Amino acid sequence: MEITNFRTFLGFLLVLLSRICVCSATESDICCLKSIKDSLQDPFNSLDSWYFSNTTEGFICRFAGVSCWHDSENKIISITLSDFGLIGEFPQGIRNCTSLTGLDLSGNKLYGTIPSDISVILEYVTSLDLSSNQFSGNIPPDIANCAYLNVLKLGNNNLEGEIPSRIGYLPRLKTFSVANNYLTGPLPSFVSKQIRPKSFANNPGLCGKPLGECEYSEDSWIWKYIDRASFIEAFVIGWVLVFTLVLVLQLFQFPTKAINKIVSLSIRKLRGKEHLTSGSEEELSSQQKILKLEKFVTRMSLKELENATSDFSEDYLVGNGMLGKVYKAFLPNGWTLAIKKLNDWENLEDEFVSEITTLGGLRHRNLLPLIGFCAEKQERLLVYKYMHKGSLHEWLHTDEDKAKILDFPLRVKIALGIAKGLAWLHHGYELHVTHGSISTRCILLDQNFEPKLSNFWEAKFWSKNDTALSWSLFPVAEYSGLGSYKQDIYCFGVVLLELVTGKEPHELTNSRNLFDHSPCLLDADRDLLGKGVDNLILQFLELACNCVKFFPNERPTLLEVYDTLKNMSQGQRDWIRKIPLSTDISSLYD
Structure with missing residues (x-):
């Protein structure tokens, strides 16, 4: 009786161990795929072929979107689930695919943030495509630790913040795209010369090569303090240099009139700089205001906007409000914009300035991105990113x-x-x-x-x-x-x-x-x-x-x-x- 019970217990133990070994180190790829399927919603049944009752070696290699190193073993080399209609957050269980080198989850409805330990999850990845989803938050700096990356595509999401500078140091990176997000700040300096401007398209807050140079507005928080400190420093250095020059000239018996002229000129310049720095905003003329607005957003030419709307043709008209008409515009670089042409700009100057200083000075995912403005002749126009769904x-x-x-x-x-x-x-x-x-x-x-x-x-x-x-x-x-x-x-x-x-x-x-x-x-x-x-x-x-x-x-x-x-x-x-x-x-x- 005891022997029978022992055999029964032993049999149960063997069955249990056989179940556990499915997720052992040698079979972790099976666990990887199970966790992916369990963690994502699959409204179109795109993962129906992922059926785990089969126990033959290499059965997962026949799953849709799965490629193995060899067809006869359960060792996954890449997962391609592009346009499968999947819904959910980034599948954390993918870390169990320990030999994975390629991952393509593009064209789905994945949301949330990209994992902060992405380099641990995808240790050997060479190609990562998360584009055309709804990922939000910042690009994790840890992604720069994916040392084998050749391809990184993060475009068409809702990502914000700056691009981590260390991404530019990835030695093998040849293809990189973050187009159509809400990224801001300076671009990294890339080792590869193959990264093109289109990789950063439709991120109005980005600057630096190969885009335009970064301009730090004197009205921004950081620049404000830098500007004050720089002025004080320049003021002190200026006076030191002036008095040093006076002392030297006296030693060499330079004519007194020349010395006084130099000192007087230096003082006038310093006072002029101080006046410009602390001048009253209320005294600014209309033209001075326009010049200051260029520090918030790009100033665009009327000719450029006329070409983009076929000279403001009625065919491009998409709205007509109290303040002006709105046109849909198409730029040669592929951007689709909305242009608001003010009706009576002389009576709307304050509103025009208010819109630019607010949307140009503040950036947030739930504020309409202001791309630029135009102030030429009798025209005042505001240029926004086009919103496809309207109001x-x-x-x-x-x-x-x-x-x-x-x-x-x-x-x-x-x-x-x-x-x-x-x-x-x-x-x-x-x-x-x-x-x-x-x-x-x-x-x-x-x-x-x-x-x-x-x-x-x-x-x-x-x-x-x-x-x-x-x-x-x-x-x-x-x-x-x-x-x-x-x-x-x-x-x-x-x-x-x-x-x-x-x-x-x-x-x-x-x-x-x-x-x-x-x-x-x-x-x-x-x-x-x-x-x-x-x-x-x-x-x-x-x-x-x-x-x-x-x-x-x-x-x-x-x-x-x-x-x-x-x-x-x-x-x-x-x-x-x-x-x-x-x-x-x-x-x-x-």
Whole structure:
């Protein structure tokens, strides 16, 4: 009896060990593929051929997108899952493919951040393609430790921040692309001479060779302190040199008149420099303002913009607002732009300057990228990155079919993106910015429905102290927790109500008074109800009503609004994954 029990136990142990060995060092590639399949959503069943009941050697080599070193062994050399329609975050289990040299996950709907330990996960990778997904956040500096990389493609994502400088030192890198992201700062100096300007296209914040030279605005934080320090240093050095020269000339009995002339000229130059540095912004002429605007964004020629729009042909007209007409433009380098041509520029000079100093001086994924401006003859034009989906107002209120495409998870994503951008403006800097006229008309959507805030005509700058006073061409007001801040929150609350009810602002005031009573599901758009998210819709309504309370001090801050929306999305991971969030909601600065 005891022998029988022992044999039974031994048999069970052998079966258990056989199961474990599937994920042993020799069979880790099988575990790798299992984890990839388990961690990603596969709505088109592209991974149906990944069937793991087979135990023959080399069976995984017949899986779709999988290539092995030899067909007769389970040792993967590359994984190519391009355009498989996969959804999820970067599959961490891929680290178990210990012999992998090539990985292509392009053309899917992967989101989140690129792993910070990417060189550990892909130790021997020579080709990495993560393009055309929805990855966000920064490019991890650790990617420069992938010493064998020949190909690195990260284009068409939502990446931000600077390109790690050490990437340029990768000795084997021949193909590199980060086009169509939101990257900023100077480009690395690449060892390879094969990296072309098109590799960095549609990243307005990038500069340096082979793009244009980096220009540091005197209105930027860093340059401001550098400029002051440099002036003081130059002033001191100048005086030392002057008196040294006087002493030398006296020793050699140089004529006194010549000495006085040199000293007088030096003093006049120094005073002239000091006057230019500390001059009042209010005394700037129109032409001086235009010259200062070149430090924020590129000044473009009227001829260039006329050519891009076929001389502003009606065929290129895509919008007609109160301030001017908007044209779609195509540049020779392949960029698609939106050009706003102001109607009456003489009466809109302040608005023109405000838009450039705000969108040109502040960069965030949820602010509309301003590419350049034109000020020639009697024309004033603003040049933006083109937003393929148009305005949120169009989607909500002009076409029922479009409105139905905006399901509730997608509306939450849009609300979260705008809240993130506004909270960053209100709380993200020593210098705070209020928008002044938030509405669904000034919220634009890119090809991934990522929202971008535009129309900063009435923006105001606020500071707790004098350190930010030179940011704008306008006076900066003292910090205040009232007024413009609470007005922004109220207007954003109206946007939230439009998103959840489907009604325009004037309709909201004529319907049940959402501004004075506790909301209920009867207030919501019926097309959104009955789909498993009614509880979230009610939370969304409550948040919107809090934002539009009559007394300003009862309204939440935009940081609190952002946190509430973030918690709503994080707490309901199952339903929010129906559409991948391209916003990295871990920080306002991401």
